[in-house]
Amino acid sequence: MNESNIIQAIFKIDGRRKEPKSKQIINSVAEAVKKEILQIGECLPSLNNVSFELDVSRDTVQRAYVGLCDRGIIESVPGKGFFVKAKPSDSALKILLVFNKLTAYKKSIYNSFMRMMNTQANIDFHVHDYDPNRFDQIIKSSLDNYDYYVIMPFFYHYDKKILDIFKLIPKDKLVLVNKDVQFLDYEYPVIYEDFENDICEALLPALNEIRNYNRIVLVYPLDPMSNREIISGFEHFCKGHQLNHEVRIGMSDISLEEKELYIIIDDDDLAEFIKLCRDQKLNVGTDIGIVSYNETVLKEVLAEGITVISTDFAYMGEKLAWLILSKEKVKIKNPFRMIRRKSF
Secondary structure, three states: OOHOOOOOOOHHOOOOOOOOOOHHHHHHHHHHOOOOOOOOOOOOOHHHHHHHHHOOOHHHHHHHHHHHOOOOOEEEEEEOOOEEOOOOOOEEEEEEEEOOOOHHHHHHHHHHHHHHHHEEEEEEEOOOOOOHHHHHHHHHHHOOOEEEEEEEEOOOOOOOOHHHHHHHOOHHHEEEEEEHHHHHOOOEEEEEHHHHHHHHHHHHHHHHHHHHOOOOOOOOOOOOOOOOOHHHHHHHEEEEEEEEEEEEEEEOOOOOOEEEHHHHHHHHHHHHEEEHHHHHOOOOOOEEEEEEEOOOOHHHHHHHOOOOEEOOOHHHHHHHHHHHOOOOOOOEEOOOOEEEOOOO
């Protein structure tokens, strides 16, 4: 059988399916190895030939081959090509991933986690949207179906209903992400932000420059689910260093003054604040200072660069995958830092 016939017989692609074509290639090659249609030690068709025969991009084929390498099914031999290494394992993990909401920041966690897990897990994704009833439905309908339950535990109240739902999840299968809790009395893995202490640690290296401002204002969003630990951390930092400060809830009735530094959590508030600066002809970074929460690509260019204090969301997704694959029951504080730009 020539290489063209091998590709058509083994590499199955269906453009009507929502599943990525790279994953379809992974699954079809894995199945061919499992059924011994492809033998251990056999050389796979080249990236270019598979790309041509299937009418898909070379990058798609390369992602599939890398995925097969990650699973240990094939291996790359420099200068020679890709060769079948071993039969696939049927031990892919089943993971239930439950977020509170899906924002740009949460998408970074999700994408990084999915990339690191690759084909080592089958992952179902849900959003509880802070709703205990929705969370209850998700968990009860999934019991005994998963190896791990990865939960982002943000809720309005940690009442008895929430605690009872968590009790349904097997202790050895629970993993928390983005936030830790205080109500579980057993060891579990978690990668988390320390919202109260993070703001102190991020601002401390810039303390001397902060002292040049007449006042520091934390603009806290109206959203009741924003982490109030940020307020207590901000006040602890300012009081500890004898800084004139204020906490404002939302942007209403804010009166801007020169030589003030504003720490703004919500991106909508940030946009409104910058427009207000323009209306009052205050130059961001010289007349008035801005520090925003959570890094995005847009903040690199907005108003010639907005200084941010932010956790590393991609790293959080990577470490989440590591917690599961390593089976380590440890608590990891995710890195948090200031990224300096012209706004401060």
